[in-house]
Amino acid sequence: MSKVRVGIIGCGGIANGKHMPSLAKVQDAEMVAFCDIVIERAEEAKLKYGNPEAKVYSDYHQLLSDGSIDVVHVCTPNDSHAEISIAALEADKHVLCEKPMAKTAEAARRMLEAAKRTGKKLSIGYNNRFRSDSRYLKEVCAAGDLGEIYYAKAHAIRRRAVPTWGVFLDEEKQGGGPLIDIGTHALDLVLWMMDNYKPKAVLGRAYHKLSQTENAANAWGPWDPKEFTVEDSAFAMITMENGASIVLESSWALNSLEVDEAKVTLCGTKAGADMKKGLRINGENNSRLYVNEIELNSGGVAFYDGASEDPAELEMRTWIDAVLSDKDVLVKPEQALVVSEILEAIYESSRTGKAVYFE
Known part of the structure; x- marks a missing residue:
């Protein structure tokens, strides 16, 4: 792939504060879909970070049905991390889920199992490592x-x-x-x-x-x-x-x-x-x-x-590079599970x- 096509699920505080502005600085990535239960937030995100062809959804299942999307960022409340991440992995998407991995350890374990089962990359947003x-x-x-x-x-x-x-x-x-x-x-x-x-x-x-x-x-x-x-x-x-x-x-x-x-x-x-x-x-x-x-x-x-020293941008660059180059992710799901x-x-x-x- 020449560019990693990214879908954002959850266009609230952490998406606007970290994920989307940092992804916008990564040349190897483009945000092509935005989803939020408040559709106006997704539309605002598209206007600011997407291109005219970017899609907007209020139902994340519709976003996941788009086979052209390579990566999904899960930026929703903790109780939906596992549900959305597992669905995205099973839809053949790589997933960067915001921290913590899940609301419960049992849900986090199911996320790890889904990543192993599908062979897709899963990482968690522990940006302070960067x-x-x-x-x-x-x-x-x-x-x-x-x-x-x-x-x-x-x-x-x-x-x-x-x-x-x-x-x-x-x-x-x-x-x-x-x-x-x-x-x-x-x-x-x-x-x-x-x-x-x-x-x-x-x-x-x-x-x-x-x-x-x-x-x-x-x-x-x-x-x-x-x-x-x-x-x-x-x-x-x-x-x-x-x-x-x-x-x-x-x-x-x-x-x-x-x-x-x-x-x-x-x-x-x-x-x-x-x-x-x-x-x-x-x-x-x-x-x-x-x-x-x-x-x-x-x-x-x-x-x-060529890495930036900005931690949030460096987190996104490292993640996108892992997808493009098929490298190990820095924040491994096994670590986040513990x-x-x-x-x-x-x-x-x-x-x-x-x-x-x-x-």
Whole structure:
């Protein structure tokens, strides 16, 4: 194929904020179909990002029946990720599904099974892997410079930044709050850096402490307590089969001045690293402690030749290149499934008050 023909399913916030503007900068891709249950949103997307021949739909099944479409981007609420992704894979389309992989681990497993069964590519939108600090730290970890990483923290803390639009506060649609929304990014980064996808046990707690605050201070205006059905914060300890420990912290609303989102702290036998104040590597050399602050604005090797440094655009370029060149995707569905399994275990642990063990 000369260009990858892309259909967008769900033309709301994440499609407009990331997928469509970034795809528009990828020369090897063209958006040829737009679908949304609110047809006006699909029509607006076509006017902005499509060509005159682009199709508009309110029913995603109609979009999937178009045999000329190569790739589908699923940008809908969490509860429909699996249904649409599986249908797209079975319609002979490659699929990039927005994070998290699915509302439940069982649904995520069905997505993975469909990808294996159809032989089509499936990837999940964990775009924070494409940041320059994430890419650099991944190279450091892969080279073994930190040694064995046996303790890590996944940070996803907002002080007061509750998303009040769309269905973010709806547990039925989303499956949860900050844990499944932004905690998922931080957990994905930690597991990727450690290259460790074998959890043993989880002990966690989700809280509903600030969600019922009336006229709350908030980045996007006060929320409606009656609509706030998900947790406002969640925390967990995760132990891995090899003995490593991970602390996961997430919040949309928390009385904390220590605010970090989609960042990690890694502690290894040779050195440590964190993203707290830029990217820092710490360790001991010749009986002296050191801290190296990594300068990420002075160039360096691109992710692949000609790649942009914009994380969202780089995510799309890498994905489209994997389709065109039949390469492995960077965010593998097997990895995203483990993230979903751990998140689900944290919610279960919170409900039961007991640790959850993986077989």
